[in-house]
Amino acid sequence: MPVFTRFRRPPDTADDPASGIAVSAVEPGETAPGEAASAAGASPTEGSPAGASRGARLRARLAHWRSWRARHPTAARVLYWTTTALAAVLVLGALLLPNRIVALQPNRFTRLPVEAIIGAAVLLALPRRPRVVLAAFSGAVLGALTILNVLDMGFIEYLGRGFNLVLDWGLLDDAQAYVEDSMGRTTAVGATVGAVVLVVLLLVVMALATVRLSELLVRDTRVATRSILVAGVVWITCSSLGLQNNGMPIASERAAGALKLQARRVTDTVRDEAAFAKEAKADRFGATPAGRLLPDLRGKDVIFTFIESYGRSALEDPVIAPGVVRTLDTGTAALEKAGFHARSGWLTSATYGGSSWLGHSTTMSGLWIDNQQRYRTVMAGDHLSLTKAFQKTGAWDTVGVMPGVQKGWPEQRFYGLDKVYNAFQLGYRGPKFSWSTMPDQYALEAFQRLVHGKKRDRPLMSEIILTSSHQPWAPIPELVDWDRLGDGSVFGPIQQAGVDPSDVLTDSTRSKEEYGRSVQYSVTSLIQWLERYGTDDTVLVFLGDHQPIARVSGRGASRDVPVTVVAKDPEVLEKIASWNWTEGLKPASDAPVWKMSAFRDRFLTAYGSTPRPATD
Numbered sequence: 001m002p003v004f005t006r007f008r009r010p011p012d013t014a015d016d017p018a019s020g021i022a023v024s025a026v027e028p029g030e031t032a033p034g035e036a037a038s039a040a041g042a043s044p045t046e047g048s049p050a051g052a053s054r055g056a057r058l059r060a061r062l063a064h065w066r067s068w069r070a071r072h073p074t075a076a077r078v079l080y081w082t083t084t085a086l087a088a089v090l091v092l093g094a095l096l097l098p099n100r101i102v103a104l105q106p107n108r109f110t111r112l113p114v115e116a117i118i119g120a121a122v123l124l125a126l127p128r129r130p131r132v133v134l135a136a137f138s139g140a141v142l143g144a145l146t147i148l149n150v151l152d153m154g155f156i157e158y159l160g161r162g163f164n165l166v167l168d169w170g171l172l173d174d175a176q177a178y179v180e181d182s183m184g185r186t187t188a189v190g191a192t193v194g195a196v197v198l199v200v201l202l203l204v205v206m207a208l209a210t211v212r213l214s215e216l217l218v219r220d221t222r223v224a225t226r227s228i229l230v231a232g233v234v235w236i237t238c239s240s241l242g243l244q245n246n247g248m249p250i251a252s253e254r255a256a257g258a259l260k261l262q263a264r265r266v267t268d269t270v271r272d273e274a275a276f277a278k279e280a281k282a283d284r285f286g287a288t289p290a291g292r293l294l295p296d297l298r299g300k301d302v303i304f305t306f307i308e309s310y311g312r313s314a315l316e317d318p319v320i321a322p323g324v325v326r327t328l329d330t331g332t333a334a335l336e337k338a339g340f341h342a343r344s345g346w347l348t349s350a351t352y353g354g355s356s357w358l359g360h361s362t363t364m365s366g367l368w369i370d371n372q373q374r375y376r377t378v379m380a381g382d383h384l385s386l387t388k389a390f391q392k393t394g395a396w397d398t399v400g401v402m403p404g405v406q407k408g409w410p411e412q413r414f415y416g417l418d419k420v421y422n423a424f425q426l427g428y429r430g431p432k433f434s435w436s437t438m439p440d441q442y443a444l445e446a447f448q449r450l451v452h453g454k455k456r457d458r459p460l461m462s463e464i465i466l467t468s469s470h471q472p473w474a475p476i477p478e479l480v481d482w483d484r485l486g487d488g489s490v491f492g493p494i495q496q497a498g499v500d501p502s503d504v505l506t507d508s509t510r511s512k513e514e515y516g517r518s519v520q521y522s523v524t525s526l527i528q529w530l531e532r533y534g535t536d537d538t539v540l541v542f543l544g545d546h547q548p549i550a551r552v553s554g555r556g557a558s559r560d561v562p563v564t565v566v567a568k569d570p571e572v573l574e575k576i577a578s579w580n581w582t583e584g585l586k587p588a589s590d591a592p593v594w595k596m597s598a599f600r601d602r603f604l605t606a607y608g609s610t611p612r613p614a615t616d
Contacts, residue, residue, distance in 0.1 A: 289610075305543075349546040359561075
């Protein structure tokens with residue numbers, strides 16, 4: 001029985017109708033044409049009787065495997081047209097893929113992409129070698145564009161903005177660290193490896209798909225030419241007349257539009273770098289003498305506290321708000337009983353869903369810092385931060401409590417902090433709660449033990465970052481008796497009995513509920529700390545850094561976060577009476593809304609600082 005093998009076509013060969021591969025009949029054990037030369041050059045071992053026998057059997061098996069198309073022509077044709085159809089679906093799907101999850105609707109994929117028409121015309125006109133090279137390159141580019149569209153989906157879903165090719169690669173490392181902290185190292189490594197494999201696979205498969213379609217074009221150039229002309233006429237007609245299918249234009253330029261969008265982001269980023277560097281040098285209080293900074297707060301212990309993901313949705317979303325509002329109302333009453341009073345308003349954050357450091361730096365610098373490039377520019381410069389203004393006076397000791405910091409933190413210089421306590425310097429020996437290294441209640445008690453409760457010659461200015469309301473909001477700590485906190489080991493059973501993060505991440509309603517509980521925990525911890533340890537000279541400013549992710553805050557939600565000033569001394573609140581903020585811990589829905597970048601200058605001005613702009 002003959003078997004078949006590939007070789008350069010001699011006169012007596014024929015093409016397989018499905019694959020176009022030349023085949024020739026060869027008896028089993030015989031050397032196929034083109035293989036005799038390699039056999040003649042075999043090594044002595046291969047040339048021995050045993051080696052020759054093994055080599056012949058191996059070649060026979062390979063030839064038998066390669067000849068399956070001739071032996072099963074129907075199956076070969078079915079496989080050929082099936083893979084060709086899949087290639088067409090893959091390429092067309094990539095050309096029409098939107099960059100938002102909400103846009104993944106059937107009507108988005110029933111359009112006619114102009115890029116496919118132009119690409120087919122170009123490939124049809126090229127000789128074989130350039131055609132294959134261009135097809136493979138175009139497929140790889142289309143695969144890369146698909147990856148960017150998917151990244152856009154994720155960034156829009158979580159951060160409320162698209163992926164920036166220049167700035168956002170570093171955030172992928174943060175995402176990997178977040179998964180590791182929340183769901184374990186094994187899951188993080190598996191997800192990372194899986195993502196890399198998928199990226200490589202997508203690029204390769206997309207390149208192979210476009211090559212397959214380019215080969216289909218040239219099988220019958222007359223049919224291909226007519227088809228391209230017809231498609232072009234249809235596209236022009238639909239575009240000119242604005243014809244639609246289920247609310248979407250039939251004529252599509254989606255891929256070209258996506259490329260333009262990415263190019264515009266890159267261009268805008270490059271332009272913004274130079275413009276912002278100039279903006280950051282201008283500082284209304286940059287040259288103000290130390291004696292004229294914050295004179296009306298001298299002698300006060302001032303605490304700036306950021307509560308993770310504490311946004312307007314926590315106070316207004318129908319699922320989240322009831323518990324949070326109840327906590328704020330109860331807290332207002334408890335603080336008033338202890339002699340404290342509060343005023344609250346709204347700030348519009350520079351970030352959304354994450355990148356908390358952008359919110360922190362925007363609040364303290366008085367500059368709009370909404371991307372990593374701006375952040376790096378500010379951190380490397382001499383712009384006066386609000387916290388550094390306290391240090392500059394020489395009238396305060398300045399301290400940072402950063403339970404979320406687990407590595408070197410050069411930002412300490414910009415914030416003007418004499419001492420920073422990171423996650424490893426607060427004495428915590430209990431378990432982590434997903435991303436959060438320790439419960440907020442413990443972090444506040446450690447602040448009291450290590451800093452606030454100690455006698456000192458000067459008042460204290462502190463910046464505290466609370467992390468228990470960081471996603472994935474599972475498990476969530478519970479409040480324990482403050483006298484039982486110890487080294488935090490008391491939280492072990494609470495963490496073990498908590499909700500698994502995977503049960504929350506996949507359920508939007510559950511995410512909202514657990515998010516609300518986490519905010520209640522953080523706010524209650526802060527209020528109880530103030531009741532327990534606050535003095536007549538304590539001034540507390542607490543605010544959110546950004547809204548939670550869109551799946552929780554809701555699509556189209558604002559970027560507003562609550563901000564509150566609490567003090568016993570009535571003169572402290574009298575200084576900000578002109579702000580028209582709401583009494584209590586809960587800002588009214590119509591309370592004033594400022595950009596977060598406006599807070600520094602308003603705060604400095606309210607408490608007696610004299611502007612003196614810095615000059616280059």
